Amino acid sequence: MATEVLADHRALRAGRRERALAQMEKHDLDVLVLGRQANVRYVSGTPQLWVAGTRPFGPTCVVIRETGAIHLLSTWDEGVPDDIPHENLYGISWNPMNTISVLKGIDGASTAKRVGTDALSPGFAQLLPMAFPNAELVDGELAMRAARRIKTAEEVAALREAIRVAEVGLAAAVAELRPGISEKTLAGVLLEAMAAGGVSTPVTQDAAWVTSRDHPWRRASADGRVQAGDLVAFSSGVLDGGYAGEVGRTWPVGKLDGAADLYRRWNALWGRLYQGCRPGAPAIDLLAAYQAAGEELPPMPIARGLGLGFDPPVVSQHLPATAAEERLEPGMVLAVTGYVWQSGVGAVFGREAVLITSDGPEILTSSAFASVAVGS
């Protein structure tokens, strides 16, 4: 981060826009109306205020395929690249009818035949036809997802930097781990360190938790405090320049019986997951890695694309058919999760960022693993 709000640099913007326009052509979309922050950042290259949680759909950015013009909801031009001229900016509005009249006036709106949106609300489903009177409204998220799926070289560089900041946060929190500290304080330490490192926009604020000895994944601690003998999971994630960097680790507090064996199981599982991250491999191989290691599949996705928010593939035991159809390709960056649990001991959770290259997987994360017990 700098001392001023800057647009994403030209090469990053150009590579992404080219991919987005190519997918618009492939999906036969004349116009894209985007509301999701990740998509808006992808095509506009403009930093926007980070707000926690999902946002309701609203037309925040409009892309016209024929001219490549970008129209952006932004009341000011700070951080807006110079290829989006002032006349293409429209201000914050609380009245959807005013937004619709802005869209109506965009060159190409009246003649568009197919308009894609990245999500939709019943309200805008009714209003958008007023702005695009000759168009069929279709799903535009598939096109954006296809564009985001493979990272350009500039995107990979941005992801490396985001991961670096996430690892700074993780290290700071691990250094504070001791009996009596609360999960929230650990989260506060982690978020503080990432902000001091220049980024105040987290991917996750659920940053540290005592793993349960009694249940494969529920929260263990009623009062949210760490005790000697706990296995404490850390999930550090930061959105840096719009890109999600993530890393996960688990550290024991003091000595605990059975922990060494659990870490060994995690290592064995990770070896198989790593093997699964080959270019050309079906994503379902990652689910199979758990089975081959004899580990139960955890309830969370065991892999998902890292980029601006979530990207394909999302590999979950709840989406086996999706995982079977999806193939890993060079240029994908995945957050891959290993999760093992032992009754009476707790869980070891570890998350690595993996770049798929034509030569095989490259692990982008480098945080230390627990090898000896900390605290006491």
Place this chain on the structure above:
Amino acid sequence: MTTPTSFLAAPSSALDIPETPDLERMRRETGARLRSAMADRGVDALILLGNNSVVYATGVSWPLGDAGLSYVERPVAVVLADDPHPHLFLPFREGASSESGLPADHLHGPVYLEFDEGVENFARVVEDLVPAAAVVAVDELTGAMRRAQPRLFRSGRPADAAQIVGAAKLIKTPDELSCIRTACRITDAAIVDVQAALAPGIRQIDLSAGFTRRAFELGAMASMLEPIWQVMPKNKADGVWTTHGDLALPLLTTERELAVGDVLWTDVSITFQGYCSDFGRTWVVGEEPTPRQHAQYHKWREIMDAVLDVTRGGATAAELGRTATKANGGTRPWLPHFYLGHGIGVNAAETPMIGTDLGDEFDENFVLEPGMVLVLEPVVWEDGTGGYRSEEVIVITEEGHIRLTDYPYHPYGER
């Protein structure tokens, strides 16, 4: 049929707000409000995807994450008009701490509504829960949901659930007020340390770092927006270009070092049990405000006092706006892209919004009722002073209002 529920009376003083929220009662009462809003609109079932709506409808709360990831790993709620308990589909972790409030047969595994396979799985459950003829409302449709519309919404096009949740949320139960007040107290306490650290040479981002750490230590569940410490321009004409020619707000925090005399407009928000705080004050870095800057505060104070004087159950939003404008000498004391004030609850800003481009008619027709919560945030500006902006969080009562915050206005306020 809807279970009849007697609501606790709207509070008339701060004493009527419980010190600690009863979360089970809160969920019961917000649930009853929601089902009553459904009944008013003839809706039999709600499918809710938006994080804030799910918090409101189910009472679960979790540290909200980035939007991008939240689309794929998010809780989903299904609310039925004749069932006091919502159905909840939970991903790993999210809401796990609060899940015990719901019967086991209402808790489901995660659903992935971004994917056709995920929607297919979800539709099978919905078919069991929601009768084919039921009128269904939804707040968001993913692409995969749009492709599966005939299956998901068997009685036809879904209604807009945002309107229904919005109507229910307008009036807060005493336990919701307790959550908002606790969120505000945590925020105010965390800000004390931030303001103490304010000095020339500190970076904007260091204020964010210190605030976040302290807020979490004090029990915040999540930060709701990246903290804002905007350095105001000397003159409006020196500020960044805007679509309306007035001031920009909020501009993003950077690693910029603060200098003596910088005027900061601050804005932060955190959650407690899913309910938001709001905090805004104007600060000067490294020196006392000048007499002209103090005068800005006093003008702001006059406007705020005039507005608070007319703020009570039965007043219209337009009345508050007119009063503020009159106290400001005929000019609206707020930025064109914002408002004089807004509601707050599970969203950091929600209906009612006073003085927006929704227009005068909306404001004339919007009547304040006891139990509504407002954040009032007038803005005054005179070139050369950096202006003044602060926020007050109040609960509307029959007779007037209750303040939920008492953070001082230092270094402004005294000449």
